[in-house]
Structure formats: C-alpha cells, structure tokens
Amino acid sequence: MVSLPFQNEIYELKPSKILCLGKNYAKHAEEMKSEVPKEPIIFLKPPSSLIGPDETIILPNKSKKVHHEVELAVIIGRGGKNISRKEAMKYVLGYTIFLDITARDLQEEARRKGMPWSICKGFDTFAPIGPRIVPANKVNPHNLEIGLKVNNELRQKSNTSEMLFKIPEIIEYISSIMTLEVGDIIATGTPEGVGELKDGDVVEAWIQDIGILRERVRKEKE
Ligand code: MG
Numbered sequence: 232m233v234s235l236p237f238q239n240e241i242y243e244l245k246p247s248k249i250l251c252l253g254k255n256y257a258k259h260a261e262e263m264k265s266e267v268p269k270e271p272i273i274f275l276k277p278p279s280s281l282i283g284p285d286e287t288i289i290l291p292n293k294s295k296k297v298h299h300e301v302e303l304a305v306i307i308g309r310g311g312k313n314i315s316r317k318e319a320m321k322y323v324l325g326y327t328i329f330l331d332i333t334a335r336d337l338q339e340e341a342r343r344k345g346m347p348w349s350i351c352k353g354f355d356t357f358a359p360i361g362p363r364i365v366p367a368n369k370v371n372p373h374n375l376e377i378g379l380k381v382n383n384e385l386r387q388k389s390n391t392s393e394m395l396f397k398i399p400e401i402i403e404y405i406s407s408i409m410t411l412e413v414g415d416i417i418a419t420g421t422p423e424g425v426g427e428l429k430d431g432d433v434v435e436a437w438i439q440d441i442g443i444l445r446e447r448v449r450k451e452k453e
Contacts, residue, residue, distance in 0.1 A: 233283040237325060237364040244306075247412045249276040249358060250405055251302075251331055255420025256393050262423050271396045271404050274348050276331070276358050276418075284361035287447045290430060291354045294334035297428050300421035301379040301436040303372060303391050304329035305398055306364055307415040314406040316399035322411065323398070325364040326372050328436050328444040329418040332357035332428070359434075360416070362442045369440070372398055376439040377422060381432050389422030391438075 233244045253272035254260040260267050282288070290297050308324025331352070338351035378388040396404070401417060428434065432448040 233281045233360060235283065235327060235361050235364050238366060242364055244281065244360065244414060244416070246278050246281075246414045246416045248409075249278060249281070249416045249418065251276055251352070251418040252396065252401065252420035255395050256389065256422040257395060258389075258393070258423035259421055259425065262425070267395060271401055273405060273408075274352060276352050280353055280355055280358035282356050282359050282446070284359070284444055285446070286359065287356065287449050288330075288332055288359060288428065288434070289354070289356045290428065290448060290450045291334065292451045292453065294337055294351075296334065296336040298333045298335045298425045299379055299381065299386065299428055299434055299436075300331040300333060300425050301377055301387050302329045302331050302418040302421050303375065303377060303438055304360060305372070305402075305417040305419065307411050307413060307417070308367070310410060310412045312406055312410045314402050314411070316403040319399035319402035320367065322402060323367040325366045326370060326438075326441060327360055327364045328362070328438050328441055329416065330359040330434070330436055330444065330446070331418050331421060332359070333425075359444060359446045361444050365441050375441070377437070379424070379434065379436045381426070381428065381434055383435075386426050387422055387424035389424075391419070393422060394419055
C-alpha cells in the first residue's frame with residue numbers, strides 16, 4: 232500500500248487502475264522511432280506495481296534492459312464516465328511524479344510479435360510514485376519543468392508544455408471508454424532521454440512545484 236502526503240493529510244493510493252499514455256511527447260516518439268499518434272495511446276499497469284518514495288526498483292531476471300521514464304501523474308478525485316474536456320479538470324484531485332519503469336527488451340519483443348505490453352510494463356516495483364500529491368488548484372500541470380537524474384547524471388529534462396495530448400483531452404478520451412474511479416492514476420507520458428537502469432543506481436525524478444522522487448535500483452536475486 233502506498234500513502235502520500237496530500238495537504239495536511241495522508242492519502243492512501245488505492246487505484247482501480249493505472250492508465251498510462253504512450254508517446255505523448257514528440258521527441259520521445261522520435262527516439263522510439265515511432266510516429267506521433269493521432270489519438271492517445273493508452274495502456275494499463277497493475278496497481279501491484281506501485282511503490283512509494285525511497286523504496287527499491289527491482290530489475291527482474293527476465294529482462295536485460297530496464298528503462299526509466301519520468302512522467303507527470305494525475306490523481307483522479309471524482310469518478311465519472313463520458314467526461315467532457317470542458318468539465319475534465321473538476322475530476323482531478325492533484326498531481327504527483329510517476330516513473331513508468333519499462334523492460335525495454337521485452338517491449339521490443341512484444342512490438343515485433345504484435346503482443347500486448349502487460350509484461351514489459353507490469354513487474355512489481357515498476358510504478359514508483361510520489362513524493363506527495365499537490366492539489367489540482369496549486370499548479371498549472373501544462374507548464375512544469377520535468378526531469379530525471381541517475382547517480383546525479385542528467386538523463387531527462389523537458390517541460391510538460393510539450394505534452395501532445397493535454398489532460399482535459401486525455402480524461403475525455405479515457406472516460407469515453409472506461410469509467411474513471413476515485414484514486415485512479417493517469418501517467419501522462421515521458422519526454423525524451425529514456426535510458427537504462429543498473430544494479431546500484433539511484434534515481435531522482437523531479438517535477439517543478441511537486442518535488443523529488445528518489446528510488447534505489449537493485450537486481451532481483453537469482
Ligand atoms: Mg511511459
């Protein structure tokens with residue numbers, strides 16, 4: 232169970248689903264040698280992959296290439312279906328930092344075979360989140376510096392203004408398909424600069440006005 236500070240309380244994260252956007256920054260789509268999508272690309276991560284701040288990302292033995300992806304996460308504060316983009320921001324509780332950890336070699340294999348991404352995205356510890364939830368009215372989520380360092384070396388740096396699909400559009404799109412429930416998490420995609428994580432690394436992801444999410448990296452025991 233992951234709990235994060237929210238205003239003067241502790242908010243228990245119990246999402247019914249974690250929704251993630253693929254290729255929502257043009258330069259990341261480019262580095263993945265992909266086209267920019269015409270509609271949001273949505274996939275799911277299991278809630279069992281969540282970990283809180285200052286925990287450990289485990290590199291699974293089944294993968295030889297695990298990548299970091301820093302993302303702005305939206306926490307849903309009110310459930311709904313068929314939410315219009317005009318109303319969408321009323322459904323947001325707040326924002327935090329999310330790492331969409333990805334077994335890139337298994338994703339490349341899934342891509343080649345036309346298979347789903349559940350495995351490459353779904354290992355335990357592949358969804359670090361935190362360090363706190365900033366209330367929706369306290370930040371402009373579409374203009375925040377976002378970045379990530381590994382062992383103090385800069386890997387990713389961008390601004391959420393570069394997102395292709397903005398949050399109201401994303402909420403409208405997702406809720407036209409599935410009901411959004413209180414506590415659901417939407418990870419809005421990563422900017423360019425994704426790269427490999429190794430045993431012993433320390434990852435620091437930051438988003439302006441939210442904070443720093445720090446995690447250790449360890450290899451799974453044989
Ligand atoms: Mg991602």
